[in-house]
Amino acid sequence: MRIPVQINESSAEPLYHQIETQLRSLIVTGQIAEGTLLPSIREFSADLKCSVITIRRVYQDLENEGLLRTRQGTGTFVTKVDTDDREAYKKQIVLEAVRELMDTARSVGYAPDELRQLVDETLREAERK
C-alpha cells in the first residue's frame, strides 16, 4: 500500500519526526485500520525518498508506543488503538493547531480578545452553512 504521508521539504522539523507525526495521526484517527499491513521499510523509504534508517526509526518508535507490531517474516501491522487514546490524541492535534493560531495572531499583533472574537465569528459562520 502507499501511505499518504507527505514530506514538507521546507519544514523545520527533522524528516523522521514529520513522517512519524503523520503516520501516528493516520493510525490513531483510524484512517489506517487496525490490522493493516504497512509497506516494508525499504518500500516505504523508496516511496518517500528517505533512508531506511529513518523509516526503521519511525516504525520502532510507533512500535514502542504500541501502535504497530512487527511479526518476523510477515511485516509490520497496525495494532488496536483504544478509544481513550484516540480521543486524547484528537484533542492533542486540535490543541496544537490552536497554539499555532495563537502564535500567528501574536506575530501580527492581534490581541487575545480580537482573536476570540474572530474565532467566534468564524464558528458561527460555519454553523450557519
Place this chain on the structure above:
Amino acid sequence: MEHAVLEWRNVVKKRDRMTLGPVDLKLYENYVTALIGRNGSGKSTLMKLATQLIHPDSGEMAWFGETYSGELPVEVRSRIAYVPENFIAEEDGLKMDEVAEFRASWYPKWDWQRYEELLHRFDVPGGKKLNKLSKGQRRKFEIAVALATRPKLLLLDEPSSGLDPFAWKTMMNEIRRCVDEDGATVLMSTHIVEEVRRMADYLILVEKGRSLGMLEKDSLLDRGREIWIARDDELLEELPAVVESAIESEGMVRFVTLDYAGAAALLEEAGTKPIRVRALELDEMMEHWMNGGISVDTL
C-alpha cells in the same frame, strides 16, 4: 550489532594521476551507500579495489568480516558483482548468452529466470553480440548479468550513464529488489543527485583521493537550513555553523546554518521565532560537505 560487508583501514593506492587514501570505510549489511565526489576524486579506483581488480599499496581490507592475504577465494568472489563504468573490450565479440553462460559457471547462485526477466524488463533484444548493442543496451545487459548472480555485495560504478529516464527508473527498482530480496549491500558511485535521493541510505564523499567520511543521508539533510529572522546582530554572531548570511531588509536577516539543531536551540532560548525556514536541497548539502562545511565523526 550491524555487520560490515566491506571494511577498510588506511587503504592507500597510488595511481598515475592521483593517490587514493588513506581511506577508512565501512559498508553496513543490507544498506545502499552512494559514493559521491568530483570527477577524478578516486571513486573508480575505490570501486576497483573493492572488487580486487587492483590491489592496495598498503592498508587493511576485509570482505564479509574476513581479511585475505592475496586473492579472494572463489567462494567470496562469487558473492560480489561489479558493473564497471567502462566495459571490458575482450567480451565485445561474444554473444550475450555466451557471456551469461560464462558468468553462470562462476556464480553458483546464478539465476537464469531472473536473467531472462531482467532482459525483458530492460527491453534488451536477445541473442546479440555485445559490440552490436547500443551504449545504453550494453549497460542494461551488464546490470542484468550482475543482478542475476544474486549478489551479496553489489558494486556499481556510475550505473546510470547512457540510460534513458525510463530504463533508469526500471533499473533503480530492480536494484532495490536485489537489496530487499537478496539481502544485498550496495555501493554505487554516482553524479546524479536524484539517484542519491532515491536510493541511498548512506553517503561516502571522496575529495581529491581522501575520504571525507560517511553520513546517513537523512541526517545530512536534517543539518542544513536557510532561516530568515528579525535582525539581531548579536544573536547572529552566536549562531553555530553559519556559512552564509545577509541582511535582506532593514529589519530582517537571512542565514544558512549547517547545524540546525544547535541553531534552533539557540533561537528558542533567545525567544526568536523564525520568519521562514527552508531545508537545503541534497545537492546544496553535498556541496557544503565537499567544501569542508560539515564535520563527520570518523569510523
